[in-house]
Amino acid sequence: MAKMQTNPEGRSNVPAARFSFTNKLSASNKTPRQINRNLIFNHIRARQPISRADLSRVSGLQRSTVSLIVEELLAERWIVEGSMGRLPRGRRPTFLNVCSQRGVLALDIHPAQTTLAIADLGGDILVEDQIELPEDAQKVIAVIISAIRKMIAANKDRSFDGVGISLPGRLDLHPGASSPTRQATSKTIFAPNVRWPIGQIKSRVEQATGLPTFVDNVANACALSEVWFGDSDGNHDLVVVNVSEGLGTGIFANGRILRGEGGSAGEFGHVQVDPLGLPCGCGSTGCWETVASNRAGMRYYAEITGKPSPSFEKLLKLAASGDAAACQAIDRMCAALGRGMHMIASALAPSEIVVVGDITTIWRLAGPRIEQEMRRIPMVRIPKLRPAQDGNKARLRSAVALVMHDNQV
Numbered sequence: 001m002a003k004m005q006t007n008p009e010g011r012s013n014v015p016a017a018r019f020s021f022t023n024k025l026s027a028s029n030k031t032p033r034q035i036n037r038n039l040i041f042n043h044i045r046a047r048q049p050i051s052r053a054d055l056s057r058v059s060g061l062q063r064s065t066v067s068l069i070v071e072e073l074l075a076e077r078w079i080v081e082g083s084m085g086r087l088p089r090g091r092r093p094t095f096l097n098v099c100s101q102r103g104v105l106a107l108d109i110h111p112a113q114t115t116l117a118i119a120d121l122g123g124d125i126l127v128e129d130q131i132e133l134p135e136d137a138q139k140v141i142a143v144i145i146s147a148i149r150k151m152i153a154a155n156k157d158r159s160f161d162g163v164g165i166s167l168p169g170r171l172d173l174h175p176g177a178s179s180p181t182r183q184a185t186s187k188t189i190f191a192p193n194v195r196w197p198i199g200q201i202k203s204r205v206e207q208a209t210g211l212p213t214f215v216d217n218v219a220n221a222c223a224l225s226e227v228w229f230g231d232s233d234g235n236h237d238l239v240v241v242n243v244s245e246g247l248g249t250g251i252f253a254n255g256r257i258l259r260g261e262g263g264s265a266g267e268f269g270h271v272q273v274d275p276l277g278l279p280c281g282c283g284s285t286g287c288w289e290t291v292a293s294n295r296a297g298m299r300y301y302a303e304i305t306g307k308p309s310p311s312f313e314k315l316l317k318l319a320a321s322g323d324a325a326a327c328q329a330i331d332r333m334c335a336a337l338g339r340g341m342h343m344i345a346s347a348l349a350p351s352e353i354v355v356v357g358d359i360t361t362i363w364r365l366a367g368p369r370i371e372q373e374m375r376r377i378p379m380v381r382i383p384k385l386r387p388a389q390d391g392n393k394a395r396l397r398s399a400v401a402l403v404m405h406d407n408q409v
Contacts, residue, residue, distance in 0.1 A: 033069075036061060040069045041078060045122050049082050049095035070096065077102060078121070098122045103158050105148060105211070106399035107165040108218070109201075111193045111245060116147050118155060119400045123229045125393065127151065137196035144201070145208045152209070163211050164399030165201060166218035168246065169194055170264050190264060192281035193246050214402040218242050219250030219266060220257050221398035222356045222388065227252060228401040229389065236351035239344055240388070241268075242395070243337065243357035246281070247289035251348065268344055269293075273336075288343075292336035294358065300329035312358060320362050327365070334359075334366050338373025345374065345383050352384035356394045360387035 039059050044050055047058065052070055056063045073079045082095045098121045106125075108115040111133075118127040131147045133140050152160065169191025191198050206213040216224075223240040240250040247269030251258040258265050269289040270282045277286025290296060298309035304325045309315060318326035341353055359366050371385050388394035 036065060037069050037072070040066060041073060044073075044079055044096050045098050048097045048122065051093035051095055053093055055096070101158055103155075103160055104400045104403045105151065105160055105163040105209075106396045106403075107144070107148075107163065108395040108399060109144075109165060109167055109198075111168060111195070114144055114147075115396060116144075116151060117396050117399075118151065118158070118160075119397070121161070121400075121404065123397045123400050125396055127155065128396075133196070140196040141201055141204050145205060148205065148209060160211055162403040163205055163209060163213040164221075164402035165205070165213065165215040166221040166395050166399045166402070167191070167198060167201075167215055168218055168244065168248070169198055170217050170267070171199055171215065190267065190282075192270075192283070212403075216402055217248060217250065217263075217266075218244075218395055218398065219248035219356070220259070221250070221402050222354075222394050223250035223252040223257060224405060225390075225394060225398035225401040226354055226388065228405055229397055237348070238352045238354055239348060239350045239383075240354045240356055241337070241341065241344070243292070243355060243359045244294055246295075247293050247340070249344065251350075253348070253350075268340060271340075271343065273340065273343075288336070288340045292333055292340055296336065297329050297333035300332045301325055304328055316358060316362050319365060330359075330362070330366065331369055334369035335373045337366075338370040338376075341370065341385070342374045342377055342379065345379055345381070349381050350383050352386060354386055354388050356388045363387045 036059075040055060040061070043055055043058055047054075050058075052063065052066055055061075055070070056066045059066065070079070074081065077099050079096050080099045082097045100120055103118050103120055103126065106117045106119050108117075113133055114131045116129050116131055117125050119125050129147065129151065131144065134143055148163070171191075202213050202215045205211075219240050219242040222242060223238065226238060226240060235255070237251075237253040239252075242248040242250070249266040249268045251266050260266070270280065270284065270287045272284055272286050273288050273291060274286030278290045279285050280287040280290050294312040298312055298315060301309040301315055309329075310318070315326055315329065319330045337355075337359075344350070344353065355363075355367075355370075367385065367387065374385065375382065390397050
């Protein structure tokens with residue numbers, strides 16, 4: 001049985017063993033028992049409620065093996081037994097579910113505001129709160145920590161396995177290592193849209209809560225989440241494009257997150273696409289995010305109408321309702337997104353490109369325009385283009401994936 005860690009309040013944290021990708025069973029340094037444990041837990045998570053017999057059928061494992069692993073997961077409170085099924089004859093099966101009393105605190109951080117949520121181990125968002133961040137850079141982390149403490153206090157009946165934080169920037173999480181879990185400190189290496197000390201957030205949240213805290217760039221986290229929760233099987237390469245105040249990309253290749261030296265891989269948003277373009281927060285001019293981010297879409301609307309733009313959320317609603325200026329602004333933004341994704345597809349040849357962000361709420365308009373622009377210039381191979389499974393909630397679920405996954409990537 002895995003030994004449970006506890007925080008200062010005596011609440012159970014994540015045990016020593018966590019879980020790997022649902023279908024990634026090859027090229028692993030794990031023992032067959034660990035691999036089978038991962039497989040069984042992930043089938044329960046994805047298919048709950050499910051019986052032991054059905055677990056044996058879908059996993060291909062012998063019933064005796066399934067039974068042993070299920071008993072271990074029950075003892076560790078990863079799963080619980082629920083209702084009983086009905087059969088025409090024979091013993092009635094007992095269904096298994098992921099334990100609903102265990103949860104994850106998930107933070108989706110933006111430069112000026114943060115979403116804090118509680119999710120269960122299956123990734124369902126149970127509680128959600130919006131936090132406006134103060135202008136004083138030195139007070140931001142304290143405000144976030146205060147909100148976390150309040151949410152924990154309001155949910156005393158639940159134990160938390162950790163805190164997952166998706167960040168709008170790149171941190172050197174552990175010099176010389178690729179895993180975001182093996183460090184006590186982190187160093188900001190690239191966060192051009194953030195004006196507060198984001199590199200301190202992991203250590204300060206961990207110290208304040210006593211909970212294991214896992215952080216990563218939001219696009220990397222979303223790429224992991226697509227394999228953990230989404231439609232990808234972990235055996236095909238993909239690129240996640242996070243469209244927000246800026247643009248970020250996360251690359252999942254050869255069964256792992258591609259981080260590069262110091263964790264800086266994937267900054268396509270700051271590839272220059274127009275040498276005569278607008279200044280970018282990174283210090284350059286004409287970067288891809290200056291023409292294809294949410295801010296760019298709002299700027300296009302202001303240029304078209306001669307009026308200040310509404311929020312991006314309202315701009316999307318205007319476009320969805322058929323407002324001509326909003327549709328034109330979104331069209332320009334999506335065309336720019338398509339040109340950048342052509343660059344990504346040509347450089348990396350992923351199996352698919354997955355889009356994360358509010359733009360996915362009008363995918364029926366945005367998706368075809370992005371793909372049209374991608375196809376305008378010939379490519380050797382055209383990847384599948386799709387929105388994230390959870391749309392604009394993908395960033396929150398990605399924080400859950402950071403906690404749940406064993407971070408072998």
